[in-house]
Amino acid sequence: xxxxxxxxxxxxxxxxxxxxxxxxxxxxxxxxxxxxxxxxxxxxxxxxxxxxxxxxxxxxxxxxxxxxxxxxxxxxxxxxxxxxxxxxxxxxxxxxxxxxxxxxxxxxxxxxxxxxxxxxxxxxxxxxxxxxxxxxxxxxxxxxxxxxxxxxxxxxxxxxxxxxxxxxxxxxxxxxxxxxxxxxxxxxxxxxxxxxxxxxxxxxxxxxxxxxxxxxxxxxxxxxxxxxxxxxxxxxxxxxxxxxxxxxxxx
Amino acid sequence: xxxxxxxxxxxxxxxxxxxxxxxxxxxxxxxxxxxxxxxxxxxxxxxxxxxxxxxxxxxxxxxxxxxxxxxxxxxxxxxxxxxxxxxxxxxxxxxxxxxxxxxxxxxxxxxxxxxxxxxxxxxxxxxxxxxxxxxxxxxxxxxxxxxxxxxxxxxxxxxxxxxxxxxxxxxxxxxxxxxxxxxxxxxxxxxxxxxxxxxxxxxxxxxxxxxxxxxxxxxxxxxxxxxxxxxxxxxxxxxxxxxxxxxxxxxxxxxxxxxxxxxxxxxxxxxxxxxxxxxxxxxxxxxxxxxxxxxxxxxxxxxxx
Numbered sequence: 001x002x003x004x005x006x007x008x009x010x011x012x013x014x015x016x017x018x019x020x021x022x023x024x025x026x027x028x029x030x031x032x033x034x035x036x037x038x039x040x041x042x043x044x045x046x047x048x049x050x051x052x053x054x055x056x057x058x059x060x061x062x063x064x065x066x067x068x069x070x071x072x073x074x075x076x077x078x079x080x081x082x083x084x085x086x087x088x089x090x091x092x093x094x095x096x097x098x099x100x101x102x103x104x105x106x107x108x109x110x111x112x113x114x115x116x117x118x119x120x121x122x123x124x125x126x127x128x129x130x131x132x133x134x135x136x137x138x139x140x141x142x143x144x145x146x147x148x149x150x151x152x153x154x155x156x157x158x159x160x161x162x163x164x165x166x167x168x169x170x171x172x173x174x175x176x177x178x179x180x181x182x183x184x185x186x187x188x189x190x191x192x193x194x195x196x197x198x199x200x201x202x203x204x205x206x207x208x209x210x211x212x213x214x215x216x217x218x219x220x221x222x223x224x225x226x227x228x229x230x231x232x233x234x235x236x237x238x239x240x241x242x243x244x245x246x247x248x249x250x251x
Numbered sequence: 252x253x254x255x256x257x258x259x260x261x262x263x264x265x266x267x268x269x270x271x272x273x274x275x276x277x278x279x280x281x282x283x284x285x286x287x288x289x290x291x292x293x294x295x296x297x298x299x300x301x302x303x304x305x306x307x308x309x310x311x312x313x314x315x316x317x318x319x320x321x322x323x324x325x326x327x328x329x330x331x332x333x334x335x336x337x338x339x340x341x342x343x344x345x346x347x348x349x350x351x352x353x354x355x356x357x358x359x360x361x362x363x364x365x366x367x368x369x370x371x372x373x374x375x376x377x378x379x380x381x382x383x384x385x386x387x388x389x390x391x392x393x394x395x396x397x398x399x400x401x402x403x404x405x406x407x408x409x410x411x412x413x414x415x416x417x418x419x420x421x422x423x424x425x426x427x428x429x430x431x432x433x434x435x436x437x438x439x440x441x442x443x444x445x446x447x448x449x450x451x452x453x454x455x456x457x458x459x460x461x462x463x464x465x466x467x468x469x470x471x472x473x474x475x476x477x478x479x480x481x482x483x484x485x486x487x488x489x490x491x492x493x494x495x496x497x498x499x500x501x502x503x504x505x506x507x508x509x510x511x512x513x514x515x516x517x518x519x520x521x522x523x524x525x526x527x528x529x530x531x532x533x534x535x536x537x538x539x540x541x542x543x544x545x546x547x548x549x550x551x552x553x554x555x556x
Binding site: 033034035036037038039073074075076077078080083084085086087090096143146147149150180181183211214215216218219222223226227229230231232233234236237238240241242244245246248 | 253254255257258260261262310311313314315316317318319321322359360362363478481482483484485486489491493494496497500501504505507508541542543544545547548549550551552
């Protein structure tokens, strides 16, 4: 990684550009979920390239966003009815990210105004979830709060307002946690360079998170050869049960 | 020891799951019940997604009932004719159950229906068992024999097309065991239970089967119906987690042997009383779960959950 950083620093000196550019990278392009997977930490880092290699006089900030594949979801809300808790209200969201983490060098609301934050979906509160059901606006907002709360506690929505470190105004780095139950798929890491409330540069990197080895084969078998998988599951259970009976009868 | 479950998509402590299987196995060995009514709720409390818990518990019951079924078969304790009728009913019930499950999921009332079914079934059966155990213990103390019940149920006797079931000592319509099979099949799909706690009393008190073939025949039925249900879950919801099943079975088979040895040292009356209390406690916990404010007011149903 040190070498990559040095290479980046060299590019920075040798290749001046007209407007600032970002050269981002991630510690892992691919994360494999194996049997011992209990979560991971992803390091997002890179360099800011200023034209002519001159640092601007105004303070520049960095925000990095890591986002998992979006999916349509249905949410239900329980309410008390005749003494028991029953699912009563329902809402649908078309594009709920299965994972969303944002780290920045200063809190998002200090970096950009609400409109900019909404355009770039910076910050958990600014996610565009695309509600697709006919609920009252207040109800939608309640459901959004519920979704954010559930996913935040599961470690799937992360906000780290001081999570980005910038050294010498050109190199930045951030660590983002991935929990054990992280959904698989293609993740996108986006880096934003923000100055005076404006996004000056933006760059993306892709990361693949997938089950691997034995875990992957089991998962793929269950999906693609479901009948065979079922027969195998029954056979294993029968064999184990029978074997145990035989062993214990002898002792 | 953390282990990632490929289908559940979460990482669990393998020793906790093995221990859980062991506790349930202990009950299996002591009382001769499958223990599915305990496995499924415990897995859900632990954080396994409910659909995965139900499907994997079903597969675990298949494994847990194998050696018992073989043993009873060898001793001639299985009425195969009765067993096949009930298996046929069980498979029909499983198919009905999965249609019902899809409907309930669409309405968002799966949790409620499952919770209520657990409370009603376990509460009534636990209550009956408690009553029976107390009566039996009272009779034992007084030195009397418990009263024999009438063997024939009028409703069952009124059904048409009678068949002879020699081993069970019955001449009744196959519709009665078929309906019983259908009812347990539905429960197997919805609740992840074998249904032994329902079949055994029904076989004795409703059908009036000879008691020496009751347990063997019920194990036979449970074995095949849970196997068929596993195939159904595997092909439809794809929620059978083989790794979870193996962990549960490893704990379960050891626990069952320990339990069987313990059971030999205790009086059956006390055992039944203990089982009644366990069943009632689970029912009580589920009932409180329905009435208490739940930890999560919101639930997410999506592609990945």
